[in-house]
Amino acid sequence: MGELSAFSFLPGQSRLHWLDARIKLLGLLLISLLSLGAGGVSLAVLSVIMIVLAADSGLSLIRLAAELRYFFFLLLLVFIARSLSTPGETVWQWRLIHISVEGLVSGLLVCWRLLIVIVAGLLLVHTTRISRITGAVRWYLRPIPFVNETRVALMMGLVVRFIPGLLLRAKETADAQRARGVENRKNPIYRLRVLVIPWLKNIFLEADELVQAMQARGYTGRRTEPAFSLQRGDWVALTILFCLMVGLIYLNSI
Amino acid sequence: MTENVITDHSTQLRMTVYASLFAALVAVGAFISIPIGPVPIVLQNFFVLLAALLLGPRWGVAAVGVYLLAGICGLPVFAGGTAGIGRFMGPTGGYLLGYLPAVFVTAWLSQKGGRRVWTDITAMICGSLIVYGCGVPWLKIVTGMPLAKAITVGMLPFLIGDALKIAAAVPVVKALRPIVQGRKQ
């Protein structure tokens, strides 16, 4: 308990660590979008890039596999569903179940795409401080009307800050109730109600304290702008990203 | 104590913190389950509905929006350890995106209906259906299964749990509304 994901920022000196967070975020979004319609060749290119970046940033395969273990289950599900439900030339048949070549191929492609996007996301988290990510979001949101980008960035940070405490509190409340025999009550509505009300009441009280503390620490809504400056390496990365994008669009179109 | 410092500005800060809190609750909701029968019910969509009823349309949308944005950017808010945009492209991505219109419509209907019990319940039912309206077609696209199958797998098994959650949300909202809204003014 206490953490949704053990995977987090690891300080380092690799190229990805040094790269401007805005470019990393842009890269993640572009790669995700491009891989949506990507075929085998494009995916192979992206895979090579991911492997090189992962190796360079010191992301170990063991950590990666540990992080992905839940996700493999999801991938397997997609793969099976795809292979079963796509019509085509039958490879294997048993009563109503038949697996087609087309199904296997499309299942494999969908899983491969997902895997690449996931790994790209993990690389971003692994090499970027959370405050840099929220800073980059703030920068991108600035031109968008009706969105207070400073507040959104602050909120994203607060979400990450809240999660461990919420889990801890929930566990405490649940334990206290188990100690008083709540498990004898089978009515789920009752169980839900008695868990959630005291838990959230506590949480709201703490949130009020936080509001006071933030005011005491001078929060007014105006805050220092995150400093970003593009170095030579960043421009190189941006160029590579652009070329990659054009190349992949071309590959996807043929 | 006379809260003479409550100005417009500190109300904004308070709602900002509450909305962040609900974004975090939606995140941990995927983790907290109540065991009933064979399938434990997970509280993620429960908190989306609570956010709608307790925070209202504007801040409810802010809460869910920040949750999704944090997820897209790879912050650790998704259960199962998989961060990032891949979650949206996976089979369950449609449900996540569906939370956004769902929270808005639920909050808006509840507000229009004067926050009475029956209008709140109707609002929550509409919100839940919107989540499936986005989730099931996406499940169908990603997995390639026929629509009937997608509904059988991606909607029907959860309906009982949803009904229970809506029933439980009524007393929870009743207990918490004074806390949240008493301080809004």
Add this chain to the structure above:
Amino acid sequence: MSLIEIDNLACHFSDGTLALNAINLYIEAGSFVLLAGRNGAGKTTLLRHLNGLILPDSGEVRLEGVPVAQDLARVRQRVGMVFQDADSQIVGETVYDDVAFGPENLCWPDKKIKARVAATLASIGMSELAENRPHTLSGGEKRRLAIAGILVMDPEVIVLDEPFTNLDYPGTAQVLKTIADLHGDGRTIIITTHDIEKVFTLADRMVVMDQGRVVRDGSPLDVVYDVEQYGIRMPCALKVGSEVTAWAS
């Protein structure tokens, strides 16, 4: 002129009862004030007036002669406040980000923030923890992080509300040492605690509150013999007739 001047301050609860009643208190720069009293005596309410989290219903609170309400931003920089529950005042998702929260609110340039945060973390011996998530810290570390979060703005006055709650012995000792160091730097310290023994030798003034009033005010050794009627426990050493020694050095 005293650093902090409180004149005839009163404050009501929403049901109309008085939370604070005719408080007059002058606090000199560089002093170490121990504020004692039972739960509900009005200590926390009084503290929250010092940096304008609550504004007076009647009477006035002045910092360096200027009423607090007149310039909240300045007051909040100069009067740093450590809350009772260290967990709920941490804002940042890492130790570094939390310490940087205050300076970012002051809109300092990025470079200055980096330098000040690093220096502050070094000064309280938490440099290696900069990348850690706050919830992984020990109780004493969390409390010191809370102190660092206000210290980084270089306040003149540091207000601590029950800083030893839920701390084990090493944690208490760490926090106590940090507080003593801050006082040694010439900062004004105002502290509330139920356990007066811990700061007894550090404090140069003791103020006792009861039912929203100041009922005793003087040097700790003069005041301490009549505190038990106000729900405060006298240090054991004094009961057996010996001297209170420094709780931790």
